[in-house]
Amino acid sequence: MKKRHAVLLAALTAIAVGCTQGTPGGPGANQTTTNTNRTTTNPPTTTNPPTTVTTNRPVTTEADTFTISVPTLSTHLKQGETKDVKISLSRGKNFDQDVTLDLTGLPQGVTADPARPMIKHGDQDVSVSIHAADDAALGDFTVEVVGHPAQGADARNELKLKITEK
Numbered sequence: 001m002k003k004r005h006a007v008l009l010a011a012l013t014a015i016a017v018g019c020t021q022g023t024p025g026g027p028g029a030n031q032t033t034t035n036t037n038r039t040t041t042n043p044p045t046t047t048n049p050p051t052t053v054t055t056n057r058p059v060t061t062e063a064d065t066f067t068i069s070v071p072t073l074s075t076h077l078k079q080g081e082t083k084d085v086k087i088s089l090s091r092g093k094n095f096d097q098d099v100t101l102d103l104t105g106l107p108q109g110v111t112a113d114p115a116r117p118m119i120k121h122g123d124q125d126v127s128v129s130i131h132a133a134d135d136a137a138l139g140d141f142t143v144e145v146v147g148h149p150a151q152g153a154d155a156r157n158e159l160k161l162k163i164t165e166k
Contacts, residue, residue: 065092078164089124
């Protein structure tokens with residue numbers, strides 16, 4: 001009976017936690033512009049020649065990008081408690097760089113260990129221990145998770161934290 005409850009709880013947690021993906025980073029996320037020319041024809045008159053319009057469009061290469069995934073739901077901590085949070089990367093097929101993560105906007109009295117986790121080029125995720133001190137600020141908070149690759153643009157996502165009393 002206990003085993004069945006544990007399996008059910010694990011399945012529900014996996015469904016509820018899920019992952020969200022933020023803005024992509026990496027060399028392919030650097031947006032460059034290409035000019036696209038198109039000709040429009042004005043109504044036929046002898047005084048109005050065809051007009052060429054140039055538009056700029058951003059181009060990205062998804063194979064050279066990555067995104068950061070964090071838990072979908074808010075991570076709940078009581079003051080004095082520590083929980084592990086899994087942060088993952090979804091890599092484009094050509095993106096094989098190490099990515100260093102920064103967690104900015106941690107509330108007062110909340111720390112992350114490691115403070116600057118790294119996801120190595122062959123790895124998909126990292127576990128970060130989030131600790132709320134006994135006097136941690138209470139409330140709902142948004143922590144920005146920024147992934148810094150060796151080359152290319154940073155990726156970003158938001159981790160939600162809820163800190164409650166003991």
